[in-house]
Amino acid sequence: MNKSTTGITFDPIFLKHDQTGHPENAKRLESIIRRLKEKGLLDKVIQLKSRPADIDEITICHAKEYIKYLKEFCEKGGGYLDPDTYSNKNSFIAASIAVGSSVDLTKDVIEGQLKNGFALLRPPGHHALANRSMGFCLFGNIAIAAKLSLTQSGIKKVAIVDFDVHHGNGTQALVGDDPNILFISTHQYPFYPGTGSIREIGQGVAEGTIVNIPLQAGVGDKGFKLAYEKIVIPSLERFKPDLILVSAGYDAHWDDPLANLSLSLTGYNWISRELIYSAERICGGKIVFFLEGGYNLEVLSNGVANTIRGLLGIKSFDDPLGKPNDDEPNIDKVINELIKIHSL
Numbered sequence: 001m002n003k004s005t006t007g008i009t010f011d012p013i014f015l016k017h018d019q020t021g022h023p024e025n026a027k028r029l030e031s032i033i034r035r036l037k038e039k040g041l042l043d044k045v046i047q048l049k050s051r052p053a054d055i056d057e058i059t060i061c062h063a064k065e066y067i068k069y070l071k072e073f074c075e076k077g078g079g080y081l082d083p084d085t086y087s088n089k090n091s092f093i094a095a096s097i098a099v100g101s102s103v104d105l106t107k108d109v110i111e112g113q114l115k116n117g118f119a120l121l122r123p124p125g126h127h128a129l130a131n132r133s134m135g136f137c138l139f140g141n142i143a144i145a146a147k148l149s150l151t152q153s154g155i156k157k158v159a160i161v162d163f164d165v166h167h168g169n170g171t172q173a174l175v176g177d178d179p180n181i182l183f184i185s186t187h188q189y190p191f192y193p194g195t196g197s198i199r200e201i202g203q204g205v206a207e208g209t210i211v212n213i214p215l216q217a218g219v220g221d222k223g224f225k226l227a228y229e230k231i232v233i234p235s236l237e238r239f240k241p242d243l244i245l246v247s248a249g250y251d252a253h254w255d256d257p258l259a260n261l262s263l264s265l266t267g268y269n270w271i272s273r274e275l276i277y278s279a280e281r282i283c284g285g286k287i288v289f290f291l292e293g294g295y296n297l298e299v300l301s302n303g304v305a306n307t308i309r310g311l312l313g314i315k316s317f318d319d320p321l322g323k324p325n326d327d328e329p330n331i332d333k334v335i336n337e338l339i340k341i342h343s344l
């Protein structure tokens with residue numbers, strides 16, 4: 001492998017976890033792969049060989065009974081696991097390969113075989129809980145990768161940054177009690193799944209390792225820039241992780257059909273690059289993005305392509321949709337409160 005290169009995961013089985021008419025469908029990943037090809041980016045990255053996760057890897061975050069239940073349920077043809085979350089006969093194996101492959105990608109970045117990475121996977125993971133599926137998610141891909149990273153030599157602390165429009169309640173629940181994992185989330189609030197208030201900061205030895213930045217509807221590029229400059233980046237600088245993982249959801253865009261934040265693709269590009277620069281300053285560039293949400297295919301495919309350009313060190317990016325028309329609400333109050341709560 002080429003250690004100056006970006007790695008990606010992808011497996012055709014991810015396209016077989018699918019349900020027509022559901023926003024989290026196979027067209028999402030198809031549109032991303034098509035865009036990467038069209039922009040000449042697929043030739044510039046290394047696609048890892050994929051593999052299913054061992055049960056031992058998944059149980060670092062999930063209950064054995066849940067894994068067994070999910071496997072048997074899918075083998076029988078699947079069905080709805082919660083009001084939002086479907087499964088079919090391919091879903092368990094897709095979810096298992098999503099975990100196994102993203103764990104390998106993270107390991108290659110830690111060991112320096114790859115410079116950085118983007119786990120292109122489905123089903124997404126940041127709402128999955130220890131004993132049940134939730135919000136389109138079956139296994140907590142990023143939480144599992146973070147916990148397993150801590151068993152690797154040289155990795156004492158990991159930071160997870162979640163810029164999906166929804167609060168990563170699953171990730172918070174799975175890693176929130178670990179003082180060696182910092183979890184930072186920006187999300188629309190109040191909104192699905194209901195968690196992610198400013199006061200959820202972790203407990204006991206893990207107090208302060210959860211940083212929730214709840215944002216009201218309409219917050220866009222300006223608000224995110226403030227949140228990153230005042231809260232996200234200073235929190236990363238202070239925690240000094242050995243690895244940064246990113247829950248990359250592109251549903252905080254103004255034209256996403258499911259939510260109401262107002263980032264542009266230009267704003268998303270800025271965020272991704274700030275995280276990549278932070279990793280370069282703090283942890284030798286070790287950063288892996290994990291695909292979460294994003295339901296406007298034009299936004300999603302361009303957003304991922306721009307992030308991969310950032311990982312490859314290519315300066316250009318595309319924003320064919322431009323900025324939203326409306327002005328943004330001011331978020332000084334929530335930022336000042338967060339500075340106090342987290343002594344930043």
Ligand SMILES: [Zn+2]
Pocket residue numbers: 164165166249251292293294
């Ligand atoms: Zn989302």
